Amino acid sequence: MSYLAFEPFVMCVVCKSSLTSAASFFQCVNPACGCRYPVVNGVPVLINPASETFQQTDFLSGEAPDIFFKAYKSPLRKFLKKVQPDITLNRASKKNYSLLAASLKHKTEVRILIVGGSIDGNGIQFLKNELGKDTVLVESDVAHGPNTNVILDAHNIPFKENTFDLVIAQAVLEHVLDPFLCVKEIYRVLKPGGQVYAETPFMQQVHGGQYDFHRFTFLGHRRLFRHFKQSGAGLVAGAGSAAAWSLRYFITSFAPTKTVDKAMSYGVNFLVFWLKYFDYILGQSKGSYDAACAYYFLGTKEEGYTLSDKELLLLYKGFRY
Ligand SMILES: [Zn+2]
Structure with a gap:
């Protein structure tokens, strides 16, 4: 666009x-x-x-950095990347993006901002494929990439207030220096009644090298969005996926050098990926809420609304202390 x-x-x-x-x-x-x-x-x-x-x-060079979007040139590395199993069992994105698509279907001239959208997030095609021709889709990032159509810093979003019907931040808020400020900016650029959709990790090890700063519990994530009225919140991936992440990083922590770590990273997913399938058995168990790999939040901007911290505590879904 x-x-x-x-x-x-x-x-x-x-x-x-x-x-x-x-x-x-x-x-x-x-x-x-x-x-x-x-x-x-x-x-x-x-x-x-x-x-x-x-x-x-x-x-100014217009080139994509080698951080989240890796444009491998070697055919072998391309192949290894392609056949490598995913260690996260994402059970939320498709469903949530389909829900968002349905909620926007009756609207015209919809405006959507994707923060961290240089490449497609998991399941986002279920939203993108349903968008009307008059939709304005802003795919932003702090990096050039296949989708990027504007470079911006989520701490200082270059859009006027009340612009968007939907803002998406999928696997982004762990990578920003001040997630509270970024969510404040998201709130500002949303229209009243506009929606925010975020997926953020909890039990995941460092990814993206030095550009990884935060993790949120289920309630911590809810509080991050306390000025939004909740329309959905839950697990993106549960304790099985978290176990796969943990074992993967346990194994690679034995790597003595970066080169060995890189070489190991191609094979280690094959050893651990099966753990994610326990998320099918665990479902929405209480324990999974205490040990999840990632959570999502879906909310609406309703001016004047703030979730109190007293109400926040009542939303706890794990094993109560
Ligand atoms: Zn100026």
Whole structure:
């Protein structure tokens, strides 16, 4: 999707004024600010020039980094990556994306923001395939990738308030420095009645190298979204998947060097992946809520609503202390 579709909704991340676009850059309309944002291969880079975390120049090459999206060149590595079994049994995404698609079906001119959307998340085709032709789908990331149509920092989202009907953050909030600030930004850019969908890990080891900062329990995740009214929350993957992750990382922790770790990582999934199938047996067990691999939250922006911490404690689903 070309940026022309969402150009009317973007704003300057420095002064919050509107932006106008030229062929190779976006320009803030506020003369006192005058901030300019590059457009690289048709992708606007709407990063604050004063940001300490990301520099606009990081994105000028237009190349995808080797962090989450790995474009392997060697046929052998491509093959090994393809045949490697997934160690997570995701039992939520397809169902939730189908529910979201159904909830948007009767609406026109739907606007969706995907945060961390450089590549397709698990099950997202169940939403994407159902979108109307007039849908504005903004697939954002802090990296170029096959889907990225805007580069942004989720701590400082370059969209005006009340813009989106749905914001998706699938396996993203563990990778941001300040998830509370990011959720505040998501709330701001959602329309009243707009929905948020998030999947966030709990019992998963470090992935994405140095870009991995947080984990949430079921209640911790709910509190992160306390200004949203809940329409769904639960397990994405349970204790079986968590066991597979744990055993995988236990084995690779014996690797003496990065090269050995990399080599081991190709084979180790074959040794441990079967553990995830216990999630079929465990289902929604209480114990799984205390030991889950990941949780999801689906909520609605209702202005003035906040879940109190007293109400939060009543939502505990594990084995009560
Ligand atoms: Zn500005």
